[in-house]
Amino acid sequence: MRRLPLRAQLVAGLAVLVVFGTMTRWEPSVLRACAMAACSMAALYLGRPTAGVRVLALAIVVLVLADPFLIHSIGFLLSCAASAGIAVLAIPITTRLPGPTWLREALGVTLAAQLGVAPVLIPVFGSVPLAALPANVLAGPIAGPLTVLGLVTGIAGGVVEPWWPGLAAAFQVPTGLLAQAMLRVAAIFSRLPIDVDGRAAWAMIAGAALVGAAKLWSGRRRNLRVDALSSR
Secondary structure, eight states: OTTSOHHHHHHHHHHHHHHHHHHTTTOHHHHHHHHHHHHHHHHHHTTOOOOHHHHHHHHHHHHHHHOGGGGGOHHHHHHHHHHHHHHHHHHHHHHHOOSOHHHHHHHHHHHHHHHHHHHHHHHHHSEEETTHHHHHHHHHHHHHHHHHHHHHHHHHHHHHTTTOHHHHHHHHHHHHHHHHHHHHHHHHHHTSOOEEEHHHHHHHHHHHHHHHHHHHHHHHHHHHHHHHHHHO
């Protein structure tokens, strides 16, 4: 697509989103993802690239205006909350974690997403599952190839299936293996009784907020002292 003119890139990208959304039945989380991608594509086309938080806000506004009942969808709320947590907290958390880059990024994104969805999980389900942290670290490397490969092989299989069903089925073999691996990870970690109940989760969130506020206040006082000394 990068070889195409700018307008053709926009049209082709939007067409891919429509195909992807149709294949995944336009679930609420898919709507959020496609709307964000469409907003990013439009911003790049107009020469005004925007940050993740602004793209998320624009996508939510457009979707809620189009279908106000989305605010009652738990899947939509979880998807938006996770995206907001990643956009705001992923980089700060990742930079403070020890270890190799690939592990820090995976843990940072997962922790940020879990903090983002906590205000939705606690009132609805009463707890926050800690098993999601190792599960997402293992499932993350599978999700990307599964999404892209499923999109490509799904279209190709649909085209050749009327004439060569065996080839269409062969196209789906790697996609099926990746899907089985994803389901296996979900099945294993869903059976682990590792979660934090509502009170403990709110206490942890409140404690983290207090620590963050204390650090901000300490940094502000330090900056004021430096400014006062420099003014003398």
